[in-house]
Amino acid sequence: MKRDGRKLAHNTLEEMRVLAVQRMNEGEHPGDVAASLGMHRSWGYKCRAMVKGRGRGLRALRSSKGTGRPRKLTPAQERQVFRWVNGKRPDQYGFDFGLWTRQIVQELVLERFEVSLSLASIGALLARLGLTAQKPLERAYQRDPDAVARWKSQTYPAIANEARGSGADILFWDESGFRADAVHGKTWAPRGQTPVVERPGQRQSISAASAISAKGAFWFATYKGGLTGELFAQLLKKLMRRRKKPVRLVVDGLPAHKSACVKEYVASTHGKLTLHFLPGYAPDLNPDELVWSHAKRTGVARSPLKAGENLQCRVDAQMQNIANDPALVKSFFRHPSVSYITDW
Secondary structure, three states: OOOOHHHOOHHHHHHHHHHHHHHHHOOOOHHHHHHHOOOOHHHHHHHHHHHOOOOOHHHHHOOOOOOOOOOOOOHHHHHHHHHHHOOOOHHHHOOOOOOOOHHHHHHHHHHHHOOOOOHHHHHHHHHHOOOOOOOOOOOOOOOOHHHHHHHHHHHHHHHHHHHHHHOOEEEEEEEEEEEOOOOOOOOOOOOOOOOOOOOOOOOOEEEEEEEEOOOOOEEEEEEOOOOOHHHHHHHHHHHHOOOOOOEEEEEOOOHHHHOHHHHHHHHHOOOOEEEEEOOOOOHHHOOHHHHHHHHHHHOOOOOOOOOOOOHHHHHHHHHHHHHOOHHHHHHHHHOHHHOOOOOO
16 A cells, blocks of 8 residues: 655655665665655655756755745735734725724725735734734824823923932822723623623712822722812822822823812922823823723622622722732733833
């Protein structure tokens, strides 16, 4: 029974070819050598023919990687596809849809290069270029890139240098709201059958504020309703109570943060507390935003309130757990969006 060389490993075939040529060089007949190795008699002659000719020899018997079907796009065209997708939107190229899909890339390749590729080939191309399907971050069009760049390169480093010289702590402040009937996670269910999660009939809600330090410190408070200037001033007083070091507090531009009563209280601290405002529409610069993302993914959204349980008590307990875990608090500062904070 003859062997099928196509089913043998490349290195095995290479060793067989070398062995066959060596035996033929010692005088054995090509047909006999092929038969002893289980190959067709013509295989022996092919091996011998491969090594003939000047400059060939045994190296001609080495296995080479199959090139396969050549790609339809040139390397330059593939790089152009990357430039299309990376940091741009389909509507910039005349499409109605604002997010990239394989179908849109397929149409654009056909339109610009007159090359037809299957969706599977488009997916392989995008993967080869290091592009993956991801949920995009949402940013307001009013966001000022120059202001964000100045904050990272000039404003915040200046705050950090001053805090280092005066021995002050830098804290990042933010507020958020919690609802007992909010669902932020996913669960499993049969295809086409949307799962139902039971929630308490009473729609409890509570607001929370927190301040986070790159050194692992965490302060929080919960309250009902929206934030006003008067309430913010009261929360600042609680934050500063029995605090020995000065505080440089980074906040966003919420109107309550800039109210007259807040300015009056900050002035009364005679420099022990100062407020520093983030650029507009840039919540990703605030590591405290990551606290709320973590809390809402792991809190009530994953473990519904039990009968008679109070939402504020649950949130207070969850916030206290975060405060008791400095390593977790520090981990929020390792997110790429806040990598500009390097003074810890």
